[in-house]
Amino acid sequence: MKRPSVLLPAALVVLAIAATACQSDSAEQETAATSSVVNPDIAKVDQVKAGSFVIGFRGAFPGLTEGRDDAALTAIFTETCADIRSGASEDEITTALTERLDTGGTAPTPQETAAVHQMVAAMCGQQ
Numbered sequence: 001m002k003r004p005s006v007l008l009p010a011a012l013v014v015l016a017i018a019a020t021a022c023q024s025d026s027a028e029q030e031t032a033a034t035s036s037v038v039n040p041d042i043a044k045v046d047q048v049k050a051g052s053f054v055i056g057f058r059g060a061f062p063g064l065t066e067g068r069d070d071a072a073l074t075a076i077f078t079e080t081c082a083d084i085r086s087g088a089s090e091d092e093i094t095t096a097l098t099e100r101l102d103t104g105g106t107a108p109t110p111q112e113t114a115a116v117h118q119m120v121a122a123m124c125g126q127q
Contacts, residue, residue, distance in 0.1 A: 049077075049123045049124065050074045050077050050078060051074075052123065053073070053074070053077040053119065053120065053123055054070050054073045054074055054077070056119060057073055057076075057077075057116070057119070058073070060115070060119075061108075061112060061116070063103075063106050064101055064103060064106060064108055064112065066103055066105070066106065067103060068103070075100075076097075076100045076101065076116075076120075077120055077123070077124070079096070079100060080093065080096070080097050080100065080116075080117070080120045080124075081120055081123075081124030083096055083097075084120065084121055084124060085124065093117060094113060094114075094117065097113055097116060097117055097120075098113050101113060101116060
């Protein structure tokens with residue numbers, strides 16, 4: 001099945017949503033910075049960012065959302081974000097993400113995997 005070439009515009013929409021979701025007041029930023037110093041091994045993911053990812057993912061990759069609820073899509077985001085924050089290599093992240101994106105009936109293209117990786121990396125960042 002050939003998918004329309006909507007990856008770049010879809011990724012741009014998701015990044016715009018992420019930029020809006022990433023804005024927070026200084027108290028939230030201070031709390032996040034303090035919690036990562038106190039417990040650096042725990043990758044706390046902002047639920048607003050995860051929700052933005054789910055919305056953007058559903059719009060950009062409808063074929064990869066079949067049979068998945070919001071919790072399953074949030075897991076793709078949080079697990080990939082944890083991989084990125086742990087310092088895993090690009091190959092390790094790409095392999096794991098490809099497996100997460102495979103729905104059993106529809107495997108992601110390398111371009112889709114790369115676009116999702118870029119979305120997650122832009123949205124999860126270091127907190």
